[in-house]
Amino acid sequence: MKEKLLKIFAEHQGEFVSGEMISQQLGCSRTAIWKHIDELRKNGYQLESAPRKGYRLVSKGDGIHPHEVKVGLSTTRLGQELTYFDTTNSTQYTAHKLAQEGATEGHVVIANEQTAGKGRLGRDWYSRKGTSVSMSIILRPDLPPQKTPQLTLLTAVAVVRAIKNITGIQCDIKWPNDILLKGRKLVGILTEMQADPDRVHSVIIGIGMNANQRSDDFDPAVRELATSLAIEKDESVDRAQVISAVLNEFEQLYDLYLKEGFTTIRSLWEAYSLSIGTYIYARTMREVIYGYAKGITNDGVLLLEDEQGQEHKIYSADIEI
Ligand code: BTN
Structure with a gap:
């Protein structure tokens, strides 16, 4: 319903659209329209309302629609x-x-x-x-x-x-x-x-x-x-x-x-990936390991070979390149 209402405003850019016309096009009551307008406002749309004129979309605001x-x-x-x-x-x-x-x-x-x-x-x-x-x-x-x-x-x-x-x-x-x-x-x-x-x-x-x-x-x-x-x-x-x-x-x-x-x-x-195939620091909860990032395993674990040739499996760490 909200989408249909926005379509009506898109078709009448900058113009007032009467409540009666909206209610005819959407097949719903004036109270229902008022609720949808209220919801659009909560979603960041700026809508002007004027007696006997209806509603006008002023701006879409800074929201994501x-x-x-x-x-x-x-x-x-x-x-x-x-x-x-x-x-x-x-x-x-x-x-x-x-x-x-x-x-x-x-x-x-x-x-x-x-x-x-x-x-x-x-x-x-x-x-x-x-x-x-x-x-x-x-x-x-x-x-x-x-x-x-x-x-x-x-x-x-x-x-x-x-x-x-x-x-x-x-x-x-x-x-x-x-x-x-x-x-x-x-x-x-x-x-x-x-x-x-x-x-x-x-x-x-x-x-x-x-x-x-x-x-x-x-x-x-x-x-x-x-x-x-x-x-x-x-x-x-x-x-x-x-x-x-x-x-x-x-x-x-x-x-x-x-x-x-x-x-x-x-x-x-x-x-x-930037990290693979280069030397990196991996800062884990317990230690900092410097080594060559060989790749990742099928479980997404990082494989790091340190300068002594020992391989480390890194499950969670901050990486510095
Ligand atoms: C990171 O620390 O790098 C991860 C940040 C993730 C942020 C997103 S924003 C959408 C979703 N909602 C949140 O509260 N966090 C994630």
Whole structure:
């Protein structure tokens, strides 16, 4: 209904549309229209209402518009169900809750602003309202829990390819899940799951992308370490288009993964990776290991050979190149 209402406003750009006309076209009561208008306002649209004239769309605001995401989708599952917030604490929390309530695979939660965004290793993830892509994808793969890191790597490949398609920008992956542009962080990925010891119930893939931030929008503490698509291109990007592209790429790779396993995804990931084939520092919870990054295993574990020739399996670490 909301989509139909927006279509009417798109057909009458800048003009008032009477409540009577809307109610005729949508086949619903004036009270129902009022509720939909109210919801659009909550989603960031600015709508003017005037007695005897009706409603006029003044501005689409700084939000991401779910119907614009949907228009760009070529998927059968990913993003077919979308939950959008102008503001929420974290799309991860909502996605977990929806998953517990039985949301189907491919349901995506998107926010224009997160007030308690979560990063890896218990860190905060902050992004200024109206600037970033914050999304969480609910998956229900029939996988043992130890294989879920493969989905993080798959996500990184999907995001790199989507960014290339939409903006022409080629970025790199830093193990396990940072996407960098010219050495600065562009995207972070957070994979969480609900599982029994032997069976995954749901995997929640969180993607935070710096899209339209300008340098001043970043916290001074990370300003030198982060970048955005807008900084690189010197123009804003359409976040709805970026989200659709990520979901399109994701579904293609995910279907390939479910059919053929991890091998192809692993080769693609290694081709985009900065860390493989070079000497790196891996800062784990216990120690810092310097060595040659030989590759990743089928479980997404990083293989590092130290200067004594000993091989280390790195499950979780911060990498310095
Ligand atoms: C990282 O630490 O690099 C991962 C950051 C992941 C941030 C995203 S934004 C969407 C989703 N919601 C969250 O609260 N976190 C993830």
